[in-house]
Each structure stands twice: as C-alpha cells, then as structure tokens.
Amino acid sequence: MSYLVLARKYRPAGFSSVSGQEHVTRTLANAIARNKVVHAYLFTGPRGVGKTSVARILSKALNCQANDGAEPCQECATCKEIANGTSLAVREIDGASHNSVDNVRDLMDSFKGLPPPGYRHKVYIIDEVHMLSISAFNALLKSLEEPPPNTVFILATTEVHKIPETVLSRCQRHDFRALSVAVIEARLGEVCRQEKIKAEPEALTMIARLADGSMRDAQTLLDRVQTFCAGAITAAETSQALGSVERAALSTLAGHILKRDVAQVLAAVAEVFSTGIDPATLLKEFSHFWREVFIAKLGGESRLKILGLGDESIVDLVRLVAGLDAIDIQDLWDLAREGADRCIRSANPRYGFEALVVRMATRQSMCDIGEFLGQVGTKAGAAPVSSSPAVKAKPVPQLAAQTARPQLKAPAGSDSTRVVSSSVAAAAVVQSVGSQRALVWDSFVSFVGENGGRIMLENIKRMKPARFEVGVLEATGPEFTVSSLMREKDKLSELLAAFAGEAKGAMQWKLNLQKGAGADDLGGQSVVQTQAQKAEALESHPALQSLQKVFPGSKVEQVRSKN
Numbered sequence: 001m002s003y004l005v006l007a008r009k010y011r012p013a014g015f016s017s018v019s020g021q022e023h024v025t026r027t028l029a030n031a032i033a034r035n036k037v038v039h040a041y042l043f044t045g046p047r048g049v050g051k052t053s054v055a056r057i058l059s060k061a062l063n064c065q066a067n068d069g070a071e072p073c074q075e076c077a078t079c080k081e082i083a084n085g086t087s088l089a090v091r092e093i094d095g096a097s098h099n100s101v102d103n104v105r106d107l108m109d110s111f112k113g114l115p116p117p118g119y120r121h122k123v124y125i126i127d128e129v130h131m132l133s134i135s136a137f138n139a140l141l142k143s144l145e146e147p148p149p150n151t152v153f154i155l156a157t158t159e160v161h162k163i164p165e166t167v168l169s170r171c172q173r174h175d176f177r178a179l180s181v182a183v184i185e186a187r188l189g190e191v192c193r194q195e196k197i198k199a200e201p202e203a204l205t206m207i208a209r210l211a212d213g214s215m216r217d218a219q220t221l222l223d224r225v226q227t228f229c230a231g232a233i234t235a236a237e238t239s240q241a242l243g244s245v246e247r248a249a250l251s252t253l254a255g256h257i258l259k260r261d262v263a264q265v266l267a268a269v270a271e272v273f274s275t276g277i278d279p280a281t282l283l284k285e286f287s288h289f290w291r292e293v294f295i296a297k298l299g300g301e302s303r304l305k306i307l308g309l310g311d312e313s314i315v316d317l318v319r320l321v322a323g324l325d326a327i328d329i330q331d332l333w334d335l336a337r338e339g340a341d342r343c344i345r346s347a348n349p350r351y352g353f354e355a356l357v358v359r360m361a362t363r364q365s366m367c368d369i370g371e372f373l374g375q376v377g378t379k380a381g382a383a384p385v386s387s388s389p390a391v392k393a394k395p396v397p398q399l400a401a402q403t404a405r406p407q408l409k410a411p412a413g414s415d416s417t418r419v420v421s422s423s424v425a426a427a428a429v430v431q432s433v434g435s436q437r438a439l440v441w442d443s444f445v446s447f448v449g450e451n452g453g454r455i456m457l458e459n460i461k462r463m464k465p466a467r468f469e470v471g472v473l474e475a476t477g478p479e480f481t482v483s484s485l486m487r488e489k490d491k492l493s494e495l496l497a498a499f500a501g502e503a504k505g506a507m508q509w510k511l512n513l514q515k516g517a518g519a520d521d522l523g524g525q526s527v528v529q530t531q532a533q534k535a536e537a538l539e540s541h542p543a544l545q546s547l548q549k550v551f552p553g554s555k556v557e558q559v560r561s562k563n
Helices: 022-033 051-063 077-084 101-112 134-145 181-195 201-210 215-228 235-242 247-259 262-273 279-298 300-306 311-321 326-345 349-362 369-379 441-451 454-461 479-487 489-499 531-539 542-550
Strands: 040-044 090-094 122-127 151-157 172-175 430-433 436-439 464-469 472-477 510-515
Touching (some): 022 172, 040 051, 051 077, 051 090, 051 122, 051 151, 101 134, 181 201, 201 215, 201 235, 201 247, 201 311, 247 262, 247 279, 247 311, 247 349, 262 279, 262 349, 279 300, 279 311, 279 326, 279 349, 300 311, 326 349, 436 441, 441 454, 441 489, 454 479, 472 479, 479 489, 479 510
Parallel strands (some): 040 151, 122 151, 472 510
Antiparallel strands (some): 430 436, 436 464
C-alpha cells in the first residue's frame, strides 16, 4: 500500500476537528441542528485552511444515517462512502477543468433525479469555482437561485473577487481565515504525538511560520522534514531541510546589532548565508524577528504569548530588549522592515542585507529633542527647580518664538526658580539683565488670554507697561481700565505670580496702575516687543547660544507670536 501523506491522513473528519475556523463550523452545526440549511454556500479563504474539508463534513452531516446532532458519526455507510469519494449523492467538481457551459449543462441534467436510497440531500461541491467562464456562471444562476428539492451547492474559492456579484448574492458566504502560528503549531504537535515523532518545539514553530497560515502546507512541510531527519526532528535539521534560518542565529545577529559590533554582525551574516539559505526566506524571517523584538519592548510578555511563542523564546526576547529605549527599538524595527522590503526587490539581496544590518549597527541612538535641548540648557549652567503655580493653568505661557520641543532652563546666575517647559519658545519669560529680572509683556498678555478670562484680557491689552519685573508692575491706561483692574487686584496678583512661576503668597506684588496713555493711544503701535526685539532676545538666550555651538552657523530665521 502506498504511503498516505500526513495532510490526507489527518484531514478533519468532523466539525470539532477543524482547527481555527470555529466561526464557520459553529454556524454550520447550528444550521443543521435547527434545520436551517440553505441551498447554496460559498466558502472563501486562503489555500489549505479547510474549505473543501468543511464542505465534505457538511455533506456527511446532511446525509448521516445516525442523525445524532450536527456531527457525522463516521461509521454509517453514507459517511464512509462520502469519505472515500464513492458516494453517488455527493459530487466534487473541479472548476478549473469543468469551466464551460456544456459542463454546467451536464451538471444541471443531474439535478433532476432524486437522491440515491439512504441519502436525504444531493450535494454539489465546486472547487476553485472562480475558474468558471462568465457563460458558465450565467448558466448556473437559475439553479443557484431556485435549485431542485434536497439539493445543496457548496462553492469554494481562493479568489472571491473573480466571482460575479450575481452569484455572490445567491449564496451564503463564509470567510475562512488564515491560521495563526499557535494554532498550526498545536496541530503539528498533536500529529507528532499520534505518529510518535519526537520534535523540538522550535522546529515546529519554524514549520508553522513557513506555512504562512496554511495547515495543509504545514503538514506537507512536516512530512518533508520527517523524511530528512534521521531521528528526532531538530531545529538545526529543520532549518537545513527547509532552507530557513534558526531562531538562535537571528537572536545572535540581533545581539551584535544592539552591541554595535559591526565585525561580528558581518561574520554572523556570512555564517547564515553559508548554509545556502534563500535570501527571500532570510529577509522574511529577519523582519518577523524584529517585529517580535518590537512587541517584546512595547507589549511585554503577554503579547508575546498571544503570538504563540514558547517560554524560552519569550525569555530570550525580554532579555534582549532589557535596558533599551523604546524609541530606539521602534527605529530599528522601521529600519528592518523597510530595509527588508528593499532588499527583496534588489538584484543582489545579500549585498543589500549586509548594508542593512551594518546600517542598523552603526545608527546613532535616538534622542527626544526636548531632552536634548534640556541637556544643552543644563550645560549652559542652569539648574532646574520645581515650582508651584498659584493659578490652575498651563504652567508656562506661549512665548514669542516657538521651537520643536526643547526644554529650556533659566540661565545661571539668575535667581529665577522656574523651568520653561518643552512646548514654549526659546526666548525665556524671565530675561536676566544684570541683577534685574525683566518680564516679557506680550507673553503675559498671552498668558492672561489663556487663564484670566476675556474681561481681564481686554483690560490688560489696554495697559501700557512702564516697568515689568518680577514683583513689580507699573503701567498706565484709560481711567475705566485702571479702575477695573484695581477692583480685581487680587486676581491680577495671582496671575502675575503664576506667570512668574511663584508659589501662591510667596511674594507681594507691587502694583502701580495710573491713569494715562494706554495701548490704545499709541497710534496702532503695539507695546509688545517687535519682531526684531524678539529675535534679539532669542539670540541672547544662553540655551540657544549653547545650541548654536553644537550646530555652527545656525541662526534665527523667524520669530512667531500667537498674539
């Protein structure tokens, strides 16, 4: 007797033995149990995921003589005949070789007869139905819509987009999904136990990944590896037999990349290619491995378990990413994914892969620009001290010039205790001039607009500052504006303290508001800093001067204000 391959020997015989398609098998089982079987089904999905197998199981369930629930008994004559392919009530037709109108007409002639004795339904399974011609589809339409009694059509295809909408609308559609690595690996383990085959878990994982979601492909690969191996199936022999790369080799290569050891990286690549591996397979496995590294850093062990990885692989990945910044892992993952795509399209994928891993090993560490500029400010001599604003508001107002995300600190020698956060301008709110601490009026106006309310903002806009320093505000303005602000003196003091970054009650502000020329009396000229003044203040800031030392030749091109 000829050898029966594993894919046929372990083909599902009942709904319960179908792996990874519970959304389909449960629906069909309930339809049979509740007597709600429709006359036409369409099974679509990737290759090797169980479409034809489920069609045969449904045929057996509809005609099982035991009729005990939805599961076929597998023991009665009808179940055995359908399983052996000798049943006169169940016809399997290959759409690729029976795609003409004449083939469909011959099929329609067979609809007229009643089911054979012992059968309740005639079932027609048309595999690869998308291969039928348009004329053949049109000839089949009427029978699909109004079939003879006790007739069920089951159409199976991997390319549902090629089927006319008129056919799709007459069928109950079920989409089969590609199987996960965990599901395939579990099924392969069960097959190995029944066949008494010893196999390393890593070898089964390797086979499951190469199967690309297809259970049939996975069992075919297991057959091939079993024949190659002399005894137990090991990861090394599986890699050699299938032309894939061992996980240990990928882990070693990743370790050298993270250590920035270019010589070892190139040596590891040469060792991998010495096995005769297909570059496309290597690039696919390399990209997949770095995806797991990315998930290990950002998703943790729980996400890795969902991927179906074993405990040993999870521990290895967690150890690999320990101590690394998430932003670096994201950048490496982007490089690996995009680089692998380019290498696959390259005429010399090996050369492209070598350039990719060297680039990953020599890349500079990623740094948040806010932290970088904060470090520049620190080198300038500033020491940040925490503050407690008096008013619940954004701790720092919007300033004249905006930067990307720097964290700029007050210059050394200043007694200011406030730190300018990463979203504010490079020109500080507190400008040190000798021993004084002058404040920027237009920044205060913006701060009032965000935190003081509309009425307070309108009054502040009408004032003309004569002296604006920490603890002191001298200004002139219209009589009614001055009177209104003095009535709100406490609120104004709180806003000033919050703007200067002082704790509530830490300092008693001296307010000298007098009747006189205000901002509205300046002939349209603003009392806030001009663009040139803002640029001058920006260029004199110690943090920016330190930054210009890092990037020689840089200069202020533009100053923007939100006012």
